[in-house]
Amino acid sequence: MNSERKTAPDTPVLRMQGITKRFPGVVANDRVDLELYPSEVLALLGENGAGKSTLMNVLVGLYRPDAGEIYVRGERVEINSPRDAAMLGIGMVHQNFMLVPTMTVAQNVILGIHDLAFVPNMREVSQRIRELSDRYHLQVDPRAYIWQLSVGEQQRVEILKLIYRGASILILDEPTAVLTPQEAEELGGILSVMQSEGKSVVFITHKMGEVIAFSDRVCVLRQGAVVATRNTEETTPRDLARLMVGRELLFRLDKQPAQPGSEVLVLRDVYATNDKALPALSGVSLAIREGEILGIAGVAGNGQQELAEAITGLRHIKSGELHINNANLTNCTPLKAIEAGVSHIPADRIRMGSVGDMPVADNIAMKGYRTPPMSKHGVLNRQRIGDFARRMIEAFQIATPAPRTHVKFLSGGNIQKTILAREIDACDTLLIAVYPSRGLDVGATESVRRRLIEQRDEGRGVLLISEDLDELLTVSDRIAVLYEGRVMGVLDAENADREALGLLMAGASAEELPGASSAVDEPGA
Amino acid sequence: MKLVLHKRETVSKRAVVLVPIVSFAVSLFLGGILLILSGANPLVAYGAMFRGAFGSSVGWTEVLVKGIPLMLTGLGVALAFRLRFWNIGAEGQLTLGAVAASGVALFWSQRLPSWTILPLAILAGCVAGALWAGLPAVLKAVLKVDETLTTLMLNYVAILYYEHLYHVTWRAPGYNSGTERFPEFAWLPRIAGRAHMGIFFALILAVVLWWMFKHSRWGFELKIIGSNPTAARYLGISIARSIVLTILISGALSGLAGALEVLGIARRLQQGVAVGYGYTAIIIAWMAQLNPLGVIMVAMMMAGLLVGGDQIQMRMRLPASVGVVLQGMLLLPMLAGSLFTEYALEIKRPEKLPVAGLQQDVGKEATG
Numbered sequence: 001m002n003s004e005r006k007t008a009p010d011t012p013v014l015r016m017q018g019i020t021k022r023f024p025g026v027v028a029n030d031r032v033d034l035e036l037y038p039s040e041v042l043a044l045l046g047e048n049g050a051g052k053s054t055l056m057n058v059l060v061g062l063y064r065p066d067a068g069e070i071y072v073r074g075e076r077v078e079i080n081s082p083r084d085a086a087m088l089g090i091g092m093v094h095q096n097f098m099l100v101p102t103m104t105v106a107q108n109v110i111l112g113i114h115d116l117a118f119v120p121n122m123r124e125v126s127q128r129i130r131e132l133s134d135r136y137h138l139q140v141d142p143r144a145y146i147w148q149l150s151v152g153e154q155q156r157v158e159i160l161k162l163i164y165r166g167a168s169i170l171i172l173d174e175p176t177a178v179l180t181p182q183e184a185e186e187l188g189g190i191l192s193v194m195q196s197e198g199k200s201v202v203f204i205t206h207k208m209g210e211v212i213a214f215s216d217r218v219c220v221l222r223q224g225a226v227v228a229t230r231n232t233e234e235t236t237p238r239d240l241a242r243l244m245v246g247r248e249l250l251f252r253l254d255k256q257p258a259q260p261g262s263e264v265l266v267l268r269d270v271y272a273t274n275d276k277a278l279p280a281l282s283g284v285s286l287a288i289r290e291g292e293i294l295g296i297a298g299v300a301g302n303g304q305q306e307l308a309e310a311i312t313g314l315r316h317i318k319s320g321e322l323h324i325n326n327a328n329l330t331n332c333t334p335l336k337a338i339e340a341g342v343s344h345i346p347a348d349r350i351r352m353g354s355v356g357d358m359p360v361a362d363n364i365a366m367k368g369y370r371t372p373p374m375s376k377h378g379v380l381n382r383q384r385i386g387d388f389a390r391r392m393i394e395a396f397q398i399a400t401p402a403p404r405t406h407v408k409f410l411s412g413g414n415i416q417k418t419i420l421a422r423e424i425d426a427c428d429t430l431l432i433a434v435y436p437s438r439g440l441d442v443g444a445t446e447s448v449r450r451r452l453i454e455q456r457d458e459g460r461g462v463l464l465i466s467e468d469l470d471e472l473l474t475v476s477d478r479i480a481v482l483y484e485g486r487v488m489g490v491l492d493a494e495n496a497d498r499e500a501l502g503l504l505m506a507g508a509s510a511e512e513l514p515g516a517s518s519a520v521d522e523p524g525a
Numbered sequence: 526m527k528l529v530l531h532k533r534e535t536v537s538k539r540a541v542v543l544v545p546i547v548s549f550a551v552s553l554f555l556g557g558i559l560l561i562l563s564g565a566n567p568l569v570a571y572g573a574m575f576r577g578a579f580g581s582s583v584g585w586t587e588v589l590v591k592g593i594p595l596m597l598t599g600l601g602v603a604l605a606f607r608l609r610f611w612n613i614g615a616e617g618q619l620t621l622g623a624v625a626a627s628g629v630a631l632f633w634s635q636r637l638p639s640w641t642i643l644p645l646a647i648l649a650g651c652v653a654g655a656l657w658a659g660l661p662a663v664l665k666a667v668l669k670v671d672e673t674l675t676t677l678m679l680n681y682v683a684i685l686y687y688e689h690l691y692h693v694t695w696r697a698p699g700y701n702s703g704t705e706r707f708p709e710f711a712w713l714p715r716i717a718g719r720a721h722m723g724i725f726f727a728l729i730l731a732v733v734l735w736w737m738f739k740h741s742r743w744g745f746e747l748k749i750i751g752s753n754p755t756a757a758r759y760l761g762i763s764i765a766r767s768i769v770l771t772i773l774i775s776g777a778l779s780g781l782a783g784a785l786e787v788l789g790i791a792r793r794l795q796q797g798v799a800v801g802y803g804y805t806a807i808i809i810a811w812m813a814q815l816n817p818l819g820v821i822m823v824a825m826m827m828a829g830l831l832v833g834g835d836q837i838q839m840r841m842r843l844p845a846s847v848g849v850v851l852q853g854m855l856l857l858p859m860l861a862g863s864l865f866t867e868y869a870l871e872i873k874r875p876e877k878l879p880v881a882g883l884q885q886d887v888g889k890e891a892t893g
Contacts, residue, residue, distance in 0.1 A: 314759060335761035344759065352759045357752040362745070366760050369745055378742045 011074055013038045013200050014059075014090075014169055019068035021054055028054040029065070030224040036169065041191055041201045043211040043232070045244055046221035047441035052204040053095070055221070056171045060085040060092045072169075091162035092171040095412060096350055097154050101147040105129065105140055109161050132163055136193050137186060148276045150301040151347070152183045159190070170194065172203040176210055183300065188214055206244070206441045208237035220244055241442070255453055258477040260289035263326075264429045264461035265311065270320035272310050280306035282485040283320070288430065288461035293452060295476030295493065296465040297501055303485035304465045305347060308434045311463070312344045313337040325429050338367065341428025345419055347435045347465075349412065353419040356408030360400045361389030363407050363418050367426035392421040397447070413444045424451055431455050434465045449475050469498055483507045540865045545812050545823070548858035555858075556851045563843065570837055570847070577836020578829040584836070586718030590790065591802075592828035593720075594619065594782040596727035598806035599813065599820040600734060601778030605658075607738070607815050608771055609751045614661065614676030615779040616803025617683035618654035622780025623787045624687050625653035627794035630711035630787075631695065631704060639710040646711055647784050654780015655773040657683060662772035666765035684799045691794045703795030713789035721789030726781060727821065734817040747771060779803060805852060812859050827852060 014036040021029040028051045036042050044052045057063045059070065061079040070077055072088045079085050085092075099108050106125045110116060126142035133140055138156040146154060155175065162170055176184040191201055191214055205211060211218050212232060220228045220243040228243050265288040274280035280303045288294045298304055309315035311322060313334040322330045324340045332340075346352040354363050365385045368374045373384045389403045398417045400410055407415055416436070423431065433452060437445040452475055456462050466472050472479050472493070479496055481488040481504035489510035491500065504510070557567035578584050598615040605612035629646040637645070661675035690704075697705040715721045738744040750757040750764055757764055782802065787794055805827055813819030830851050837843045 312759075333761070333763070334758060335763070338761040346759060351753070352755050355749055355753045355756050358748060362748075366749065366756075369742060375742050380740050380742060380745060382740070 012036055012071075013073055015071040016055070016059065017069045017071070019055060019058055019065045019070075021051075021058055021063055021065050027224050029058065029068075032068070032221070032224070032226055034219060034226070036200050036202060038200055039195050039198050040217065041195060041203065041215045043215035043218040044202055044204045044221065045206065045208075045211055045218055045240060047206055047244060047443065050221040050244075050441075051224040052221055053173055054224075056092060056173060056202065056204060059171065060090055086165060086167070089166065089168040090171070091165065091167035091169070093155065093158040093162065093173060093175065095173045097151075097158055099146045099154055099157060101145070103146060104142065105144050105146065105149075105157050105160075106142040108146060108157060109142075109164050113165065129160060129164065132160060136160075136163060137190050138163075152300050163194075168199050170199060170201045172201065174204055174206075176205070176207065184210070208240045208244075211240060212237060244442075255474075256457065258292045258456065260292040260477070261459065262290060263287050264290050264324065265463070266321075266323040267311070268321040268323075270310060270322065271318040272306050272315050273318065274303075274306055280485050281310060284482075284485065284487055286480060286487060286490075288463055290429070290459045290461050291456055292478065293456050293462040293464055293476045294490075295472040295479040296463065296482055297469065297472050297479050298467075298482035298505055300467060302482045302505075304482055305434065306485075307482065308344065308346070308432050308463070308465060311337070311430075311432060312342055338426070340430075341426075342430045342432065343367075343423035343427035345416075345423050345431070345433040345436050347438070349415050349419060354407045354415055357406055359404040360393065360398065360407055360410070360418055361386055361403035364389045364392045364422050364425075367422050392425065396421040413440045416440060416448070417444065420448060420451060424455060427455060427460055430461045430463065432463045432465070435467065436464070437466075437468070437471060445471075469501060472501075473498075481505055541814060544862040544865055545814075545819075545859065548812075548862045549826070551858035551862075552851060552854040555854050556847070559850065560843075560847070565841060565843055570841060570843065573837045573840050574830070574833030574847075577840070578833040583718060584832060586720040587832045588825065588828045589720035589724055590718075590828075591831050592825050593723040593727055593789075594786050594802040595805055595809060595824035595827055596731065596821055597723075597782035597785070598779045598803050599809035599824050600727070600731055600817055601654075601658075601775040601782075602803075602806045603810035603813060603815040603817060603820050604734065604778065605772055605775040606810050607747050607751050608768060609754075610662070610665065610768060610772055610775075611673045612658060612661070612676050612772060612775055613673060613807060614658060614679050614776075614803070615782075615806045616799055616801065617676070617680035618657045618776045618779035619783035619786070619803050620680075620683045620687045620799045621657045622650035622654040622783030623794065623798045624683075624690060624783075625780070626650040626784035627690075627695070627704060627707070627787050630707040631794075634708045634711065639708070642708070642711045643713065643788065646788055647713075647781065650780045650784020651777040652780065654783065655777040657780070658776025659769065659773045662769045666768045680803070687794070687798065691796070695794060697793075704793045706793045707788070711788060712792050713785060715789065719790060721785065723782075723785035723789050726785065727824075730778065731817040731821045738817065779806075808852060808859075 012035040014034075016032060016034040019029050019032040019034075020027065030051075032051070032055055034055070044055070046052045054063060058065045059079065061081045061084050064080070070079060072090070077084075077088060079088065079090075082092075100111065103111070106122055106129055109129055110120055110125055129140075129142040132138070133156070136159070138160050140149070140153050140156045140160065144153075146157065149157070159170070159172075175187055191203075194201055203210075203214065215232045218230050218232050218235065218240065219226060220230075220240065222244060265286070267284055267286045270281050270284045271279070272281040284303070284307065286294065296304055296307065306315055310317050311324075313329070313332045313336060317331050320330070321328060324337070324342060327340065329336060329340060350356060355366070362385070365374055365388060368388065369380060369385065374381055374388065386403060392398070393400060393403060396417045398410075398421065399414050407418060410418065420436070431452070436452070437448045440448060449471065452462050452464060456477075464472065464476055473496065476493045478490055479493050479501065480490045481501060483505060484507070488504040488507070491504075503512070553571065557571075560567040560570050576584070578588050598619055601618070602612060602615050626646040626649055629649045630642060633645065634642055657679060658676070661670070661672045661679065664670035664675055665672045692702050695704045696702060713721045713723065716724070738747070746757070746762050746767055749760065749762060750767055754764055783798060786798060791797065809820055809823045809827055812823045831849070834847050834849065834851075837847060
């Protein structure tokens with residue numbers, strides 16, 4: 001894409017000038033200037049809380065700036081609502097998708113369109129969706145229900161929604177945070193198609209690799225202010241990292257060799273179905289020992305989510321056995337799994353991992369509230385809960401105005417820290433972390449990974465499900481690859497190379513790997 | 526000048542208190558327009574209503590008479606609503622509670638020691654209400670049957686059964702309708718006028734529930750389930766069990782209301798049990814923002830409206846339904862007002878600018 005960059009494009013399609021947005025206690029945007037040119041991909045780079053999302057929310061009319069002006073195609077505009085933005089051809093794909101789970105893809109796409117027939121011709125709509133999805137490489141079945149789709153597919157629906165409405169300025173909030181490496185690559189293709197169709201894209205990210213791969217220009221935000229705007233060609237990841245964080249960053253984790261002990265988790269030939277009642281796990285056998293991190297690699301939708309849910313009692317195991325600490329916990333209740341010392345950092349922080357309408361303190365206490373000192377004879381000890389929460393907020397550096405602030409007012413990274421605090425404190429035998437650093441900034445990611453290793457070093461088994469190969473390779477001790485609900489092989493993280501992992505993720509069997517058989521263990525025990 | 530709404534960072538405590546009060550004022554204003562249209566001076570009418578309800582000891586005790594069932598059903602509904610279980614069957618649960626209590630008072634008096642009858646009748650009322658609510662709860666918990674339909678439909682079953690009983694099966698000889706009067710030892714003692722001991726049940730239960738919501742594990746789990754059932758399941762809370770247990774209690778509260786009503790007021794089963802307390806309870810629960818102590822206050826206010834409405838019918842020859850109309854009108858400003866607990870209002874100076882959309886299309890869509 002970089003090559004497609006036009007030299008000195010004439011007028012910006014969008015200009016934001018002096019945008020300032022204050023929230024109680026913070027200046028989220030401080031006199032931000034931003035320009036976007038036609039057929040351009042602009043990366044908006046910054047750590048969590050740098051003000052990227054706020055700036056874009058101002059642009060789509062969700063927030064009103066305290067100061068500043070917005071010009072679209074040279075004309076001064078005031079954007080008071082997403083509808084205003086849509087009329088100007090501006091659309092945003094949010095990090096947390098805005099889809100109606102009980103409706104189909106086609107229904108979601110036309111939802112909220114104003115000049116719609118009273119009874120929309122759904123066949124026509126579906127047809128048009130298919131055309132668009134072919135043209136933009138956004139494969140998705142218009143008749144599928146949203147609740148049946150993987151996160152990656154849901155994102156495609158969100159993008160389709162905007163394109164269907166003819167948006168010419170697309171804002172993608174951390175688009176790759178939910179994607180597999182392959183899907184992320186595909187997104188690159190999608191972006192270049194959009195570019196060639198004359199659309200302009202702003203994508204919010206905190207990953208340097210994406211900036212380099214996808215963007216023409218990059219605008220770096222730090223603490224609400226623009227610290228630099230560069231042509232992507234003229235910059236390096238190291239450069240960007242320094243600008244973003246304000247100091248040199250070390251992309252390394254200190255990790256001692258694992259000291260594995262006895263097996264804490266054993267899965268034997270486990271079968272389970274997904275929400276669509278289709279096979280999701282087909283004979284999975286795995287074992288995790290105490291003091292070891294087993295990474296699960298795989299393209300999204302190959303059974304990772306179902307694996308985590310089967311272990312934690314949230315999903316029915318059709319056949320096979322699940323043993324935790326030598327106790328048969330096949331199809332136990334979620335509570336039994338919790339009592340067995342299993343902690344679970346779920347993929348969906350907002351819908352599953354936290355209760356937005358309850359205070360941070362309560363959310364932190366949601367595992368420990370059953371037992372003393374937090375409760376006795378069914379009575380909560382509010383004092384102890386508050387103390388505990390304050391301790392955790394400090395230990396995990398959760399940025400919250402107060403322990404009683406409702407979780408829904410926190411940023412994604414801080415919600416994740418809240419969950420992490422609760423789950424790590426409650427963890428006794430096994431920690432299951434599903435995409436734990438998804439959408440977190442560099443600093444927060446580092447601290448999450450450290451916590452996982454810390455748990456391992458304290459003798460717990462850790463199951464790390466991730467789509468980030470770097471994360472899997474740096475954090476895990478062994479890596480199992482899931483493909484269509486089967487374990488394709490288990491590799492030693494030390495010797496595993498990306499190519500072998502990639503082949504397994506694409507469905508190659510362990511024997512087919514070039515000379516890798518020595519590094520591949522037999523799955524299970 | 527332009528009004529702009531934006532989402533609050535935290536839920537405003539002040540708004541939580543102010544909204545019901547302002548809503549009440551707004552509905553009085555709207556009701557005033559209605560009164561003017563029907564040819565009455567609203568100030569005089571409201572004055573008469575207020576004096577009728579709270580201006581005399583008779584008024585006060587009658588307010589309590591109506592307030593007790595409203596409080597108890599309000600508590601029951603608020604409890605269910607905390608779980609996002611839309612129990613709109615308080616009316617039926619109350620009715621069956623009255624039926625069960627009457628059954629005990631009428632037919633067990635000969636067989637059991639007389640001192641056991643009153644407590645047993647009250648208990649029977651609770652159990653009947655609990656079971657009547659428990660049925661939809663089990664259906665919901667096990668088969669995911671929508672509870673709004675089942676609780677509503679069961680109201681009709683309960684009410685028709687009750688009517689059949691006092692018209693036919695249990696009718697006292699020589700009467701057109703209504704059962705025999707209960708034996709005196711089955712009467713619930715009165716404290717003043719027709720106001721009975723039921724008020725203590727209501728007050729104590731409200732405080733107990735309030736405390737439970739705030740300080741018990743059960744209350745904590747209810748909050749989690751009500752706010753995010755997916756998270757509740759993930760956190761190891763058994764939703765089915767919580768729903769059934771909680772709704773049994775919800776139904777028991779309404780059943781208790783029915784039992785106290787027959788044992789304390791008519792002292793026989795006759796017409797006048799199913800008069801809509803269970804439906805008004807829904808408004809009360811919302812207005813009280815599902816807070817048990819709030820329920821007590823709102824129920825008293827609602828009872829005041831009912832009694833006051835009766836009064837202006839007598840004094841001003843206006844239809845008694847004015848009170849009911851005002852009640853209905855309360856809900857609208859109330860629901861509109863609850864917006865302000867989550868959103869703050871801001872006044873913006875005018876700026877002459879091309880605007881792409883509607884001016885008043887404020888940032889309500891903001892979801893963060």
